[in-house]
Amino acid sequence: MSKMTIHNLECPHCGNKQETNVWHSVNVKLDPELKRKLFDAQINMFSCEKCGKKTFINAPLLYHDMTQQFFVQYYPPESLDSPKFFLQFNPDGSLANTGMPAALPKSAAYLVRPHIVFGIDEMLRYVIFRDRLNAETGGERPHKTELRSRPFWTRLKTLCRPNPSTIKATP
Numbered sequence: 001m002s003k004m005t006i007h008n009l010e011c012p013h014c015g016n017k018q019e020t021n022v023w024h025s026v027n028v029k030l031d032p033e034l035k036r037k038l039f040d041a042q043i044n045m046f047s048c049e050k051c052g053k054k055t056f057i058n059a060p061l062l063y064h065d066m067t068q069q070f071f072v073q074y075y076p077p078e079s080l081d082s083p084k085f086f087l088q089f090n091p092d093g094s095l096a097n098t099g100m101p102a103a104l105p106k107s108a109a110y111l112v113r114p115h116i117v118f119g120i121d122e123m124l125r126y127v128i129f130r131d132r133l134n135a136e137t138g139g140e141r142p143h144k145t146e147l148r149s150r151p152f153w154t155r156l157k158t159l160c161r162p163n164p165s166t167i168k169a170t171p
Contacts, residue, residue, distance in 0.1 A: 002031045009046055009057070016050035025062035038063070039124065056120070063123055068134050069107065073114040074123045 003024045010017045023043050026034040037043050044057040060079075064071040079085045090096050094112045117123045 001025070002027045002034055011046065011048040011051060011053065012055055013053045014048060014051040016048055018049050020046050020057070022057055022059050023061060024059065025064060027064045027066065029064075029066040035127075044120075061120070061123070062114075063127060065127075065130070068130055069110045070130055071110070071114050072117055072123050072126050074117050074120055077118045080118070 004021050005024065006019050007022045008017055009020045009022075023034075026038060026043065028035040034043065041054075044059055044061060046055045046057050048054075058076045060076065061074040062071060063074075075085070088096055093116070095114065115126055117126060
């Protein structure tokens with residue numbers, strides 16, 4: 001299930017306050033259009049109605065692909081500075097307190113081992129890797145325009161640039 005909440009955020013450029021969608025999880029099997037939106041930099045992007053500037057919303061985001069059975073969890077890099085952050089993991093990197101049944105079916109075992117990333121660019125590259133890996137091993141072919149288009153790589157470079165005006169949205 002995909003999850004989004006509405007937050008009242010302030011533009012770091014002009015101070016304008018407005019309601020904005022903040023995504024916490026995207027399930028690309030149930031909501032396939034969200035994958036395109038993520039790759040088009042339309043997920044967790046604040047677009048100021050007053051000054052028109054766009055700013056990344058630095059909130060944790062889960063990407064879940066039920067078809068390929070993987071999920072990627074983005075955390076803001078500042079998470080590494082909090083001792084509380086590490087309490088949600090076991091020493092092997094699996095989730096500590098998942099709230100899931102003790103005995104998961106083998107097909108759902110991937111749910112306790114998220115691929116953790118600290119950059120949205122890392123998340124996108126990992127999704128591309130999994131799509132191409134799936135295609136190379138006999139699965140569904142990824143959309144070439146999504147993976148090789150110049151506008152995509154330009155957007156990815158924009159997302160990767162350090163941005164002092166990143167907005168923090170806390171759940």
